[in-house]
Amino acid sequence: xxQMTQSPSTLxxxxxxxxxxxxxxxxxxxxxxAWYQQKPGKAPKLLIYKASSLESGVPSRFSGSGxxxxxxxxxxxxxxxxxxxxxxxxxxxxxxAFGQGTKVEIK
Amino acid sequence: xxxxxxxxxxxxxxxxxxxxxCAVSGYSISSGxxxxxxxxxxxxxxxxIGSIYHSGSTYYNPxxxxxxxxxxxxxxxxxxxKLSSVTAAxxxxxxxxxxxxxxxxxxxxxxxxxxxxxxxx
Numbered sequence: 001x002x003q004m005t006q007s008p009s010t011l012x013x014x015x016x017x018x019x020x021x022x023x024x025x026x027x028x029x030x031x032x033x034a035w036y037q038q039k040p041g042k043a044p045k046l047l048i049y050k051a052s053s054l055e056s057g058v059p060s061r062f063s064g065s066g067x068x069x070x071x072x073x074x075x076x077x078x079x080x081x082x083x084x085x086x087x088x089x090x091x092x093x094x095x096x097a098f099g100q101g102t103k104v105e106i107k
Numbered sequence: 108x109x110x111x112x113x114x115x116x117x118x119x120x121x122x123x124x125x126x127x128x129c130a131v132s133g134y135s136i137s138s139g140x141x142x143x144x145x146x147x148x149x150x151x152x153x154x155x156i157g158s159i160y161h162s163g164s165t166y167y168n169p170x171x172x173x174x175x176x177x178x179x180x181x182x183x184x185x186x187x188x189k190l191s192s193v194t195a196a197x198x199x200x201x202x203x204x205x206x207x208x209x210x211x212x213x214x215x216x217x218x219x220x221x222x223x224x225x226x227x228x
Contacts, residue, residue, distance in 0.1 A: 034214035041201055043218035091208045097155040
């Protein structure tokens with residue numbers, strides 16, 4: 001059973017900061033990882049798929065990297081619209097798919 | 108533009124069956140992709156419930172498999188979720204979504220707005 005662990009759980013940052021969120025899988029998932037952004041009361045929005053592929057329409061300040069068991073989501077320069085909760089999701093096997101989430105708060 | 112819309116009762120009694128439908132517009136379900144259900148308890152994270160491939164093959168979260176049925180109605184371009192023997196722990200916002208992947212647990216590119224289902228007597 002694959003476990004997905006995100007860190008940190010909460011992150012305080014300022015507009016313009018470079019932000020990095022980590023997602024670790026308990027076993028290799030190759031590059032089968034997606035990242036989502038969710039704002040309160042809204043459905044999640046796909047940002048990244050296949051670990052590093054940017055979904056159409058997503059700003060280029062978002063990037064993803066990693067393979068195997070360790071992955072990162074980076075926001076190069078945090079914008080006011082980016083304060084939200086971010087989730088990683090593995091799509092390699094039938095088990096726990098999503099990480100527990102990382103909330104990006106205003107510092 | 109692909110759009111998904113969940114519908115169904117907002118209140119279900121304990122031990123009964125939760126039933127939701129997702130109407131899809133802007134894309135024909137029978138043309139491809141996975142179609143899935145994800146839920147989110149109030150204030151908590153996301154949980155994948157299950158997916159159905161356009162061919163009808165189904166894939167379920169092992170932790171819910173004994174209680175879940177996902178089906179598709181291509182004539183109405185919609186798919187459905189049934190979750191039996193519900194308890195208060197099944198109270199959540201339920202999302203339907205379109206998915207892309209290789210092994211039954213896809214990633215999801217289009218989502219419905221979500222519908223809150225409360226389990227209470």
